[in-house]
Structure formats: structure tokens, C-alpha cells
Amino acid sequence: MPPLREIPAKMITETVRKLFLGANVVLGEDVREAFREALGREISPAGREALEKILENSTLAQETGTPICQDTGLAIVFLELGQDAHVAGGDLYEAVQEGVRRAYRDGYFRKSLCDPLSRENTGDNTPAVIHVEIVPGERLRIIVMPKGGGSENMSSVEMMVPAAGREGIRELVVERVRKAGPNPCPPVIVGVGIGGSQEQAVLLAKKALLRPVGRSNPWDERLARLEGEILQEVNGLGIGPQGYGGTVTALAVHVEMRPCHIATLPVAVALQCHAVRHREETL
């Protein structure tokens, strides 16, 4: 048996800490580029001004180390753990939680988690939501995603009838964005998960948000076309940046798909506010 590659738990903690500290303060260059490009397309003066403020804010946030948004989110962490790697010197999950705890303390980030019934704050922004996937190899890929509550509240999953088909899916997604209106802080990124089981559809939609902004589905030409059609229709809704009216309601639509049961057609829509914050590192 080949020796397992050891990954110290404390290295995981430190990496998670560093990734969240960065994600909440520095907007990705793909996102900034998407805003610059959107500025050229937006016809509404209020919409253009909002886009300019978003860019100005991201520059100021980075220069001063201030969070981009006061909602520094619920911490979502995606782990892809190589089956030949061994986490040494600690519990994998606890290592991640400790990294979240430290990032939110050291970054002066808002602690936004609470007991669902008493609404009492947990005090340190844990527990993070952790998704682990076992993959070939001996490495550990860590993706962090601070997710704001406003856009999360506008996300949904629908068990559609198979007869609804492609057109039904397109209409559902556009209708979700229309109903959300100004609430999820547009311009949004629309993540769509089609198929799988009910919970897999939601996860697909969430993970679709991790794709570089505006890169169309690289695996399935049908989905790439669907993304383009939905984007065009969503941007015809008139909601615009911040809902102040305009032609840039979404920066991108990302669709992911898996086979589903012959009786089902699960469709999840995950909306990402304009503060698109995710970072990753592979150990």
C-alpha cells in the first residue's frame, strides 16, 4: 500500500482562515471585469451609477481592508478530499470550523448565525456549512463561499413535472428572478441546478455560482444555449442594478445538470448578489 500523503489539520485551519479573510474583502477580478463590461451595456443612468458605486466600493474595500458588504455571510465550505490524503493532527470538520471562527474574529466580520427558533446569535459565525466530496488523488481542494442572507432568501427548489420541459424550466427561472426583484441585490448571478434528486439540484445550483462569471457551461452545448436565452430574458425584465431600473439585472446565468428519476424534474435556482465572494486553494 502506498503511503498516504499527510495534510496537517492546522494547515487546513489556516487556509480556511486566509480564504475567508480574502473573500470578504477582495472582489474577484472576473467579477470586476463583468461590472466594467456591464457599465457599457447599461442604459439607465441610475443603473450605471449603481454599477460605478459597486466598482468604487470594491476598490475602497480592498485598500482599507473593509468588508465589501456588512453581510459577511454564512460560511459555506466545499472540500474535495483526495482519497489518498490523510488529515493529520485533528478533526477535519473542526479544523474548518476553527478557520471560520478565526477569520470572522480577525477580520472584524459580522457574526450572522443564530439559533433558528430563539434567534440567539452563536457568537462566532459557526457552524459553517461543509460539503465534502471524496475524489481521486492526494490533495485537498478548499473552496470558501460566504453567502449573504438576502440573496439566499430568494433562492428556491421546485419539483417540476417532466412535461414542463426545457421551456418550463426557462420560464420558472425567469419568473424567480422577476419575483425576487430588487431584494437579492442585483445585478445577480443566477445559478440553476437541473436534475439529480431534490437536494442534489440545490447543490448543483449553488456550485454553479462558483464558475468564473459569465463562462458558459463547458460540458453541454444545450445548457450553454439555455444560459444565454435565460440571461437575455432576465435582462429584459427591467429590474436593473439595485432594482432602480435598467438592462443589467443579471451578470450571468450558470446552469448545471445531472440525470434525474423518470418521474421527476427538480429545478433549483440559487441567486448570488452582486458581491460575488468565493475563493479557493488546493493543498
Next chain:
Amino acid sequence: MNDFRKIRSPLAEDEVSRLHCGDRVLLSGVVYTARDQAHRRMFEALSRGEPLPFPLKGQVLFYAGPTPVAPGAVIGAIGPTTSSRMDRYTPALLERGLKGMIGKGKRSPEVIEAVRRFGAVYFGAMGGVAALLSRRVREASVVAYEDLGPEAVRRLVVEDFPLIVINDREGRDLYEEAVRIYGKARPSSPVP
């Protein structure tokens, strides 16, 4: 686009009457932060006939929970949260003299009607630009419900805080009007 007009808070009656849907203003003066749990507590206090821990008459509530204050700063990152979660508590507060609200997103028909009836105003602040907005806060102190942490009520003194009027005392709604202007006509399809 019209230019920003400077206004002061607490809001004078004649000031509110001059505010119209779509107006862009720079607000200076006192505002109180209050979001979900603070609203629940205020509402419960009023239901029991108890006074609120801060004045409501003519005041402006800002639906916000800032990040913790870093050393040397006045306030952390701050910006509006989605207002609709406060909707169920809002008419009762407007009835008792609240004049202005700062948030983001649509309000319920009940709130829009209460804004009209009690002659108040709902301002939109930009979401997701919290580093920029924090620069417009001059003073901040916790005045109630400190145990709520980020949800505590803070008294802020702001200067030239940029806002846009969403709902005015004539019952208008900027979000509705914006969609009518910029939206392409399409039949609304029912969600299955």
C-alpha cells in the same frame, strides 16, 4: 438624472411632503439601526404598552447590522438589509410617529399604504457597498438591546448619506415604476 438634495434627520413634516419617488437625497443627522430582532422587541414592548428605548417621533430607522468596529474606526462596514422582513412590524411603528425608513427591496402593500396614510417615506440605500457607506457615518453608539450583538440598536450620526426615495406619501413605488420603464412587455407566466 436629478441631482442629490440635502435633507436632515429627524425629518420635519414639510421635508417629508417634499420627498417624491425617485428623488435622490443626501441625509445628514441621526438615524437608528434596527433589524429583525430589534423590531421584534420593539413590537413586543409596544404591545405591552411599554415605552421604546429611543424616541420614534420624526425619526428614521436604518435596517442594518454593521460588522464589528475595527481599531481606530467609527463603525464597521454598514449597509441596508432586505426591508420586507420588517414589514409586519412597520405599520405599528409608523402609527406611532416613525417618519422614515432606510433599507433595500420591496415593501408589502400594507407598508406602502401605511407610508401614504401616516405621511412617511421609505428610502433605498445601495446594498453591497458597505465600505463606501461606512465612510458617511460620523458617530455610532449602542443605545438598546446590546445583547443582540450585530442586531443591537445603534444611534448613528450620518453625513451626506446617499439615498433614493422608493415609496412616498403619494403611494408611489420606484421599483414598480422602474420595471414599467425598462422592462420589455412580456406576459407574466404562472410558476408551476
